Amino acid sequence: MIQSRSIGKRLTLLLAAVAALLSVLSWAMVTALAREASQRTQDNVLAASATTIAETLRSEQGEVRLELPYAAFAMLGAISEDRVFYRVTAGGVTLTGYDELTPPTPGSAGQVVFETSVFRGAAIRMASLGRAVLAGDEPVLVTVTVAQTRDGVSAVADDLSSLAAMLSVAFFLLAAALSALVAYTSLKPLNEIASAVSRRGPSDLRPVVRPAPTELAPLLLALNRLMDRLRQSIRRSEDFIAEAAHRIRTPLATVRAQTEIALRMAQTDTEREHLRQIIRAVDESSRSAGQLLDHATVAYRIEDLARDTLDLATLAARTVAALEPTASMRDIRLLLKADTAWIAGDAVLLENALRNILDNAIKYSPEDTSVTLQITCDATTARLSVTDQGPGLGLAPFEPLTQRFQRGENTADIVGSGLGLTIAAEVLQAHGGRLELSNAQLKGGGACITLVLPLA
Amino acid sequence: MYHLGFASGLTLTLPLALTLALTGMAQAAELELEDHRVFPALQAATGGMDTGTRVLRVASTTDLDVFEPYIAAFQAARPEIAVDYSVLSSSNLHRAIRDGVAFDLAMSSAMDLQFQLANDGFAQPFSSAATEALPDWARWRDLIFAFTTEPAVVAIHSASFEGLDLPATRQELIAVLRDHPERFVGAVGTYDVRESGLGYLFATQEDRSTDAYWRLNEVMGRLGPQLYCCSLQMIEDVAEGRLAVAYNVLGSYAEDWLDEDQSGRMQILTMQDFSNVMLRTVIIPTTARQIEAAGAMVDMLADLGMRELQGDWALPALSHSGPREDAGFGPIRLGPGLMAYLDPLNRRTFLTEWENAMEQR
Numbered sequence: 001m002i003q004s005r006s007i008g009k010r011l012t013l014l015l016a017a018v019a020a021l022l023s024v025l026s027w028a029m030v031t032a033l034a035r036e037a038s039q040r041t042q043d044n045v046l047a048a049s050a051t052t053i054a055e056t057l058r059s060e061q062g063e064v065r066l067e068l069p070y071a072a073f074a075m076l077g078a079i080s081e082d083r084v085f086y087r088v089t090a091g092g093v094t095l096t097g098y099d100e101l102t103p104p105t106p107g108s109a110g111q112v113v114f115e116t117s118v119f120r121g122a123a124i125r126m127a128s129l130g131r132a133v134l135a136g137d138e139p140v141l142v143t144v145t146v147a148q149t150r151d152g153v154s155a156v157a158d159d160l161s162s163l164a165a166m167l168s169v170a171f172f173l174l175a176a177a178l179s180a181l182v183a184y185t186s187l188k189p190l191n192e193i194a195s196a197v198s199r200r201g202p203s204d205l206r207p208v209v210r211p212a213p214t215e216l217a218p219l220l221l222a223l224n225r226l227m228d229r230l231r232q233s234i235r236r237s238e239d240f241i242a243e244a245a246h247r248i249r250t251p252l253a254t255v256r257a258q259t260e261i262a263l264r265m266a267q268t269d270t271e272r273e274h275l276r277q278i279i280r281a282v283d284e285s286s287r288s289a290g291q292l293l294d295h296a297t298v299a300y301r302i303e304d305l306a307r308d309t310l311d312l313a314t315l316a317a318r319t320v321a322a323l324e325p326t327a328s329m330r331d332i333r334l335l336l337k338a339d340t341a342w343i344a345g346d347a348v349l350l351e352n353a354l355r356n357i358l359d360n361a362i363k364y365s366p367e368d369t370s371v372t373l374q375i376t377c378d379a380t381t382a383r384l385s386v387t388d389q390g391p392g393l394g395l396a397p398f399e400p401l402t403q404r405f406q407r408g409e410n411t412a413d414i415v416g417s418g419l420g421l422t423i424a425a426e427v428l429q430a431h432g433g434r435l436e437l438s439n440a441q442l443k444g445g446g447a448c449i450t451l452v453l454p455l456a
Numbered sequence: 457m458y459h460l461g462f463a464s465g466l467t468l469t470l471p472l473a474l475t476l477a478l479t480g481m482a483q484a485a486e487l488e489l490e491d492h493r494v495f496p497a498l499q500a501a502t503g504g505m506d507t508g509t510r511v512l513r514v515a516s517t518t519d520l521d522v523f524e525p526y527i528a529a530f531q532a533a534r535p536e537i538a539v540d541y542s543v544l545s546s547s548n549l550h551r552a553i554r555d556g557v558a559f560d561l562a563m564s565s566a567m568d569l570q571f572q573l574a575n576d577g578f579a580q581p582f583s584s585a586a587t588e589a590l591p592d593w594a595r596w597r598d599l600i601f602a603f604t605t606e607p608a609v610v611a612i613h614s615a616s617f618e619g620l621d622l623p624a625t626r627q628e629l630i631a632v633l634r635d636h637p638e639r640f641v642g643a644v645g646t647y648d649v650r651e652s653g654l655g656y657l658f659a660t661q662e663d664r665s666t667d668a669y670w671r672l673n674e675v676m677g678r679l680g681p682q683l684y685c686c687s688l689q690m691i692e693d694v695a696e697g698r699l700a701v702a703y704n705v706l707g708s709y710a711e712d713w714l715d716e717d718q719s720g721r722m723q724i725l726t727m728q729d730f731s732n733v734m735l736r737t738v739i740i741p742t743t744a745r746q747i748e749a750a751g752a753m754v755d756m757l758a759d760l761g762m763r764e765l766q767g768d769w770a771l772p773a774l775s776h777s778g779p780r781e782d783a784g785f786g787p788i789r790l791g792p793g794l795m796a797y798l799d800p801l802n803r804r805t806f807l808t809e810w811e812n813a814m815e816q817r
């Protein structure tokens with residue numbers, strides 16, 4: 001699987017990046033607004049100051065006269081501790097004030113013009129106001145300029161800006177945390193579905209039925225369709241195998257019967273030997289077909305596993321009874337030592353599994369021995385062990401024996417297909433249990449196969 | 457006829473009028489000093505590299521004998537620093553700093569002139585824990601620091617007021633002066649606002665605050681006022697009986713005088729309708745070289761300004777209340793408003809009006 005970056009991380013990062021961008025933007029905006037607002041406050045006061053001075057302009061005996069009212073200066077001190085400069089000119093000649101202060105180009109009469117400039121090395125803001133005053137016969141343009149350094153404006157703006165910066169950082173942190181939360185919650189259904197699917201058993205192909213958000217519904221639908229197709233295709237091949245096995249068994253039975261008749265009528269030993277070999281091969285094929293059919297049945301039942309409450313002891317007793325005739329043909333005693341042990345499962349499948357184990361025990365043991373079945377329980381599991389006095393399983397590891405068509409080395413001419421343990425192991429796995437293979441520890445002991453099942 | 461303070465030489469112990477050529481003065485090598493003394497360092501400089509003694513050059517309007525204890529206290533803390541103390545009139549001090557004469561500290565009672573120096577860039581910023589502790593109204597932009605609040609009062613010669621109710625407001629003072637011209641003719645004194653920076657400050661602030669001021673001027677003008685450059689001379693003349701009333705003298709100086717002279721010849725009246733309170737301020741000029749020492753002196757003055765008890769100090773501490781714009785009491789606000797009356801146009805108009813009032817007889 002090619003793993004690309006996690007959606008959760010990507011979503012978180014993306015949202016956090018958006019939050020960061022918004023934070024920076026809002027900070028920049030607040031800063032600009034704060035600067036603008038404090039600049040306007042200063043402009044208003046400067047304009048008021050210049051206007052107050054301009055209002056005192058008058059002409060006396062052909063000369064321009066004015067006063068600089070206390071209030072015009074005092075109001076400048078009210079908003080900040082900024083340095084104050086001023087200049088009043090009449091027709092370009094300084095009447096009073098700071099000579100070096102260059103007023104901005106005047107606007108239309110009576111209108112206050114503002115300008116930012118530098119005076120004596122300090123940044124200043126100027127407000128200038130022009131007014132025509134009659135001096136003698138001619139009107140003279142008198143310009144009143146009031147200027148103030150901008151430290152107060154900067155201080156206010158900087159204060160607000162750093163406040164905004166702190167708020168933006170706080171906002172960003174909050175937004176980032178929320179982004180992570182949002183990413184987590186929006187991915188939660190996906191993760192839930194994924195874990196629900198991954199928790200399933202290997203052969204569980206039932207449709208996933210659970211509430212899913214609209215965005216995930218198509219994925220879930222596609223998944224369920226896929227599983228359905230898979231199940232059908234498995235079912236078809238199992239059906240096919242069962243059908244095939246069934247079709248083979250009938251003609252094989254006919255072949256065997258005919259061969260036995262032929263064997264009875266055979267004249268020579270060589271002829272008889274040939275016919276016996278045919279019978280053996282037919283038996284092998286027939287066993288294989290039978291087991292294949294069984295395996296298909298098991299796989300079919302597992303798909304829709306019944307969960308009946310069963311007593312393992314009763315089940316074992318029933319199976320033992322069913323196999324008693326086979327065992328007694330070889331003088332093998334089947335000994336069952338068991339107390340009640342309640343489990344949940346499918347009786348048919350479990351009987352099938354136990355029958356395969358017992359079948360092995362009887363088949364691989366020498367005549368006149370005994371096979372012991374014992375049930376033990378602990379807190380959560382029930383263990384049904386089948387111990388024989390045969391040759392045992394040989395050398396570990398035993399797990400390969402549960403693989404399909406895998407037979408041991410000790411089989412000699414004993415008929416078998418290598419599917420018995422496979423069937424048993426699959427049944428137990430479907431029940432949430434397992435098959436344990438070992439050799440009996442006791443002297444003269446053979447194989448010890450244990451069926452482990454969870455208690456009901 | 458009215459007399460100018462400087463013209464009436466008899467009543468004035470004229471300043472020493474030291475005209476010294478101080479070393480290191482860029483321009484205006486000639487400086488009109490009223491008093492001058494060098495307080496040598498109490499202890500040789502311990503620093504390895506700079507062997508020359510550090511001299512803190514102080515320009516001040518405060519009389520030497522008033523300020524001497526302050527210098528002693530400073531040198532007790534910093535014995536390695538010598539202090540060169542020059543007393544100038546407030547306008548001379550202002551001019552000297554403007555002309556770039558090198559001083560490490562400029563101290564003046566004319567807070568408008570001091571403010572203008574700071575506003576026009578002749579002061580350099582200084583900040584320390586002590587200056588930060590000053591109330592907002594006692595400093596401006598870390599350039600100018602106030603360390604006293606000193607009210608303007610009326611000093612009277614007790615004998616001249618025998619049998620009269622002591623006036624408590626300007627209104628009452630006007631009435632007394634008007635009703636008894638025989639007692640007060642030629643015996644009222646006030647600042648010559650043309651000469652004295654502090655007098656001009658008090659006068660302009662009164663102009664702004666009370667309309668009784670001009671009526672009082674009219675009345676005084678009719679009585680042939682004596683005009684003075686400085687508080688101390690007015691107080692002396694009141695005590696000696698040469699003056700019956702001295703209007704707008706520095707309360708702190710008058711109190712000091714009363715501490716010395718228990719004869720009861722002089723009394724202090726505080727006007728109840730309105731009272732000017734001046735802030736004595738200090739700046740570190742841009743020409744300062746001993747900035748560290750100047751800062752130490754500013755710190756000491758700021759600390760003294762914030763002291764709770766008067767103690768033995770000649771100058772009062774800062775008052776606990778700041779300027780109250782409407783009530784008419786409290787210190788004059790340290791702000792650009794002070795520059796209004798310094799404008800030459802305004803000054804000319806004001807002085808013309810003042811002269812008209814004073815010169816009417």
Ligand SMILES: Nc1ncnc2c1ncn2[C@@H]1O[C@H](COP(=O)(O)OP(=O)(O)OP(=O)(O)O)[C@@H](O)[C@H]1O
Pocket residue numbers: 287291356359360361362364365388390391392393401402406407408409410411415416417418419420421422446447
């Ligand atoms: N009880 C046992 N004793 C000794 N060997 C055993 C025993 N049970 C299983 N085996 C070994 O494990 C192998 C696998 O068993 P399994 O039952 O799957 O196949 P089979 O018995 O050979 O064929 P089938 O049972 O399908 O006819 C056997 O071939 C045999 O070698």
Ligand SMILES: [Mg+2]
Pocket residue numbers: 356359360416418419420421
């Ligand atoms: Mg088998």
